[in-house]
Amino acid sequence: xxxxxxxxxxxxxxxxxxxxxxxxxxxxxxxxxxxxxxxxxxxxxxxxxxxxxxxxxxxxxxxxxxxxxxxxxxxxxxxxxxxxxxxxxxxxxxxxxxxxxxxxxxxxxxxxxxxxxxxxxxxxxxxxxxxxxxxxxxxxxxxxxxxxxxxxxxxxxxxxxxxxxxxxxxxxxxxxxxxxxxxxxxxxxxxxxxxxxxxxxxxxxxxxxxxxxxxxxxxxxxxxxxxxxxxxxxxxxxxxxxxxxxxxxxxxxxxxxxxxxxxxxxxxxxxxxxxxxxxxxxxxxxxxxxxxxxxxxxxxxxxxxxxxxxxxxxxxxxxxxxxxxxxxxxxxxxxxxxxxxxxxxxxxxxxxxxxxxxxxxxxxxxxxxxxxxxxxxxxxxxxxxxxxxxxxxxxxxxxxxxxxxxxxxxxxxxxxxxxxxxxxxxxxxxxxxxxxxxxxxxxxxxxxxxxxxx
Amino acid sequence: xxxxxxxxxxxxxxxxxxxxxxxxxxxxxxxxxxxxxxxxxxxxxxxxxxxxxxxxxxxxxxxxxxxxxxxxxxxxxxxxxxxxxxxxxxxxxxxxxxxxxxxxxxxxxxxxxxxxxxxxxxxxxxxxxxxxxxxxxxxxxxxxxxxxxxxxxxxxxxxxxxxxxxxxxxxxxxxxxxx
Numbered sequence: 001x002x003x004x005x006x007x008x009x010x011x012x013x014x015x016x017x018x019x020x021x022x023x024x025x026x027x028x029x030x031x032x033x034x035x036x037x038x039x040x041x042x043x044x045x046x047x048x049x050x051x052x053x054x055x056x057x058x059x060x061x062x063x064x065x066x067x068x069x070x071x072x073x074x075x076x077x078x079x080x081x082x083x084x085x086x087x088x089x090x091x092x093x094x095x096x097x098x099x100x101x102x103x104x105x106x107x108x109x110x111x112x113x114x115x116x117x118x119x120x121x122x123x124x125x126x127x128x129x130x131x132x133x134x135x136x137x138x139x140x141x142x143x144x145x146x147x148x149x150x151x152x153x154x155x156x157x158x159x160x161x162x163x164x165x166x167x168x169x170x171x172x173x174x175x176x177x178x179x180x181x182x183x184x185x186x187x188x189x190x191x192x193x194x195x196x197x198x199x200x201x202x203x204x205x206x207x208x209x210x211x212x213x214x215x216x217x218x219x220x221x222x223x224x225x226x227x228x229x230x231x232x233x234x235x236x237x238x239x240x241x242x243x244x245x246x247x248x249x250x251x252x253x254x255x256x257x258x259x260x261x262x263x264x265x266x267x268x269x270x271x272x273x274x275x276x277x278x279x280x281x282x283x284x285x286x287x288x289x290x291x292x293x294x295x296x297x298x299x300x301x302x303x304x305x306x307x308x309x310x311x312x313x314x315x316x317x318x319x320x321x322x323x324x325x326x327x328x329x330x331x332x333x334x335x336x337x338x339x340x341x342x343x344x345x346x347x348x349x350x351x352x353x354x355x356x357x358x359x360x361x362x363x364x365x366x367x368x369x370x371x372x373x374x375x376x377x378x379x380x381x382x383x384x385x386x387x388x389x390x391x392x393x394x395x396x397x398x399x400x401x402x403x404x405x406x407x408x409x410x411x412x413x414x415x416x417x418x419x420x421x422x423x424x425x426x427x428x429x430x431x432x433x434x435x436x437x438x439x440x441x442x443x444x445x446x447x448x449x450x451x452x453x454x
Numbered sequence: 455x456x457x458x459x460x461x462x463x464x465x466x467x468x469x470x471x472x473x474x475x476x477x478x479x480x481x482x483x484x485x486x487x488x489x490x491x492x493x494x495x496x497x498x499x500x501x502x503x504x505x506x507x508x509x510x511x512x513x514x515x516x517x518x519x520x521x522x523x524x525x526x527x528x529x530x531x532x533x534x535x536x537x538x539x540x541x542x543x544x545x546x547x548x549x550x551x552x553x554x555x556x557x558x559x560x561x562x563x564x565x566x567x568x569x570x571x572x573x574x575x576x577x578x579x580x581x582x583x584x585x586x587x588x589x590x591x592x593x594x595x596x597x598x599x600x601x602x603x604x605x606x607x608x609x610x611x612x613x614x615x616x617x618x619x620x621x622x623x624x625x626x627x628x629x630x631x632x633x
Contacts, residue, residue, distance in 0.1 A: 004596035073594050141518045213567055219593065219617055226519065286564050354568065358601055361568070362575025369568065452604045 004069040005452060006355050009082050011426070012447040013062025014344060016090060018419050020054025021337065025415055028392075028408040034325050035401040040187075042104035046097055051332055053093050053121065056199050059340050061086065061128050063206065064149065066351065068132050071146050071209055072139030078131040085131070088124025092117050099171065115174070118167025125160050129153050144225050148205020151233050155197020158240050162190035178248055185247055185256075191328065193240040196267065199336050200304075201232060204274055207297070207339070211278070214346060215294060216286035224280075228273035235267035264315065271308050275301065292375045296342030296382045303334025303389065326396035333411065334389045341385065341418055349373050349425045355444045356428065356437075358452065364438040371435075372425040378418065385414035459492035459526060460485055468496050482506065482527075488553075490612070491527040498523045514612040514620075528612045530622075553610070553624060556588035557581065563592045563618050571598045574623070578607060581625035591619045 024047060027033060033047035069076045076082075096117030101107035103114075136142060136150055166186070168174040179186055212219045243259045278301060282290075307330045314320040314327065349372035357366040388410030395403035426446055428436050437443060444450065462481045464474035474495075481491055491511070493499065502525070503513045511527040518524045560577060562570035570591045575598075577587040591598075594613065598621075602609055606626035613619050 005600050070596050073596050141522075141524070143518065147519075213593070216564060216566065216592065287566065350567070354597060358597070359604070361572050361601060362577075362579045366572070369566075452600055 004073070004075065006351060006449040007062075007066035007069075007076070007082070008079075008449050008451060009086060010062040010066040010351070011348070011449055013058050013065070013086055014348065014422075015447050016086075017055050017058040017062065017340075018344075018415075018422070020050055020058065020093075022412065022415055022419065024051040024055060025408060025412040029405050029412055031401065031405055035396055035399075035404055039325050042100045046100040046104070048328075049093065049096055049100070051337075052194060052199075053089065053096070056332065056336055056340065057125075057194075058086070058089060059344075060199060060202055061089065063343070063347070064128075064132055064202070066347075067206060067209075068135050068146075068149060071149065071206075072136060072142070074135060074139050076131065077134040077138065081127045081131045085124050085127035088120050088127060090124075092120030092122075092124055095120060096167070099167070103170070112171035114167040114171040118164045121167075122160055122164050125156060129157060144229060145205045145209040147229055148208065148232075149202050151229075151236065152198050152202030152205065155193050155201060155236055155240065159190055159193035159198055162186060162193065166190070186244070189240050189244045193236075195328070195331055195336070197236045197240060200331075201236065203336065203339055204228075204232075206343075208277070210343065210346075211281055211294070211297065214287075214291065215281060217281040217284045222277060222280070224273045224276050228270045228277065231266045231273065232270035235263045235265075235270060238263035238266065264311070268308055268312065271304060275305065291346070291370070292373075292379055292382065293342045293346035295379075296345065296386075297339060299382065299386045300335050300338030300342060303330055303338055303386070307331045307335060323397055326393050329396055330389070330393045334386070334393065338386060338389065341415070342382070344422060345373065345378070345382075345418065348422045351449065352426050352428070352444055355449050356441050360438055360440045364440065365435075366438065367431045367435050371431050372428065373421060374430055378421055381414045381417040381421075385411055385418070388414060457486060457489045459490045461492050461494075463494040465494055465496045465522065478502065482509070482511075485529075488529060488610075490529065493525045493527065494518075494522060495525065496522050499525060502527075512612070513615075515615050516613055516617070526612050528610065552584075553622060554584070554586055556586045556622060559588040559590070561590045563590055565592075567592075568597070571595060571601065574598060574621070575601065578602075578605075578623050578625055583625050586622055586624045588620065588622045590614070591621060593617070594619045595621065 027047050027050070033041065033044040037043045065076065065082050094117070095113050098107055098109070099112075099114030099117050102109055107113075132149075133153055136146055136153075139146065142150060165176055165179050169176045169179045208225065209219070211217070238259050243256060243263070246255050246259060278298075307327060310323075310327055310330065311320070314323050320327075349369050353367075353369045353372060360366065388407050392404050392407035392411065395401070395407055423446070424430055426444060428443060442450075460481060462478065464477060467474040467477065478491075478493065485491060491506075493502075498515055498517075506513065506527050510529055512530045513525050513527050515523055515525040557580075558577060560573055562573050565573065570589070574587070574589045574591070574595075577589070581587060594611075599609070602623060607623055608626060609621055609623045611619055611621035
């Protein structure tokens, strides 16, 4: 029975992640990368990695540094590695993006930037996997949310290794015949390991603990959740371990199709069971009125379902290659980013409240966590965000880059508004001045969480 | 601060078709005062609840996957007993056995986070050093533990059978005093 302290660098990770999100959305509005440029153009790679690593992965790491100790009720192992891990990821991202600019001809540099970027990213992610993995390892046997995180970290390892391979091969630093064998099929393995494995699986695990907490619903141990974990893990193993192995062994298209179809079916079933669990949590909740962050979570889950349906339809009609961009956009910006923004909307005020009012809890009157944000005015921003994402996806499917840019503008505006709201929450600006800082409290710093003194 | 559990995994014995009862009772006899037994079994050991309950242990069971169960048997002071254990205020960290009956018990299971923490700490603030309060919380309150440690209180707790968490907090020196 150990406590969990406030993670010192989580707010900084969140801030850096949000900067990357806004930058990625601004680039889409400006017509940089897909769909104006081709899907495999360096500009698109720039955009995709800015969003996947700069926004989504940094967000997830910041959340896990705070949340894994809470999940397993044990303190984080090696917390001194958190800052180096985050800095290596950021530095690696910078080199990687510079490398893509180099590929695009925008940047002249006689250095293997992609190789440096890939190596630094591997260093950063490895540090994070090490400290999070050790924390999970010491908390065995793991309960279900922690098992999801464990599989997510394993998928991150796979995605990272593929990425390193690309970085080394593309910068000409190293010749990797394995990658040549995999050729164009390697990218989907990398993307699946990253988006479906690392980001989605970990997010699902975290929601299995966060949602009951904020809806006052009973927690897990349900057979549907366990089955979802098994099916999802099987789908991932088939998609990012078995399938690449078969491709390298040149087992033929038939075998590959069988394995990837199996992965798709298992993954679809896992998503369906996850939906069943979410519906059950909602029905069993004790909190009658559902807060904005939960409603926004529902919006993001809807995007996941639509994306799964879209994948099935595209695969069945043989048009997956043609519309892969739309699918990836919906998964990344509808499901993952929507979920990220909706959870941030609750997590940032909650952690801020704990940091500021924790020391005076029970001793002096304090505002409620809900007083740190203004839900009524923020509902509109979430609606605008999701509408923008769906419109943008439709524009991509219809082959209309001009409409896509317009819809992306809606998501950018909504995101900026939500970022402003999060900053206001962090500075307690929404709380009446008279109630804001009772005696014994101090205004939290924007990016760094103060540690409780014993 | 509490002692670590005495861990006992009887699943290998059960798997081999053996009878773990004597091993379990030996482990119980070997516990330090106030120490809990953490038992891992391949089924929910209901008969044990009776046997150890009669010896003053409160069970908290949870399923840990694969049909296996983890049960923590926590030795507790008699609740509501007319003669509470004699308590010597101001003597600092006492023997683990000196946990008087709680002054009050709050059910915080249906409160929004962080209300359960706030209510519990409000109750603790009203205590003289050495007195205890109990609370039923929706889940293991990891942030509360941090705050209790920072304020110099001791606690014991265990999960309940329905997934909630029962905590017993003993006020450390210097609380409740106007400051």
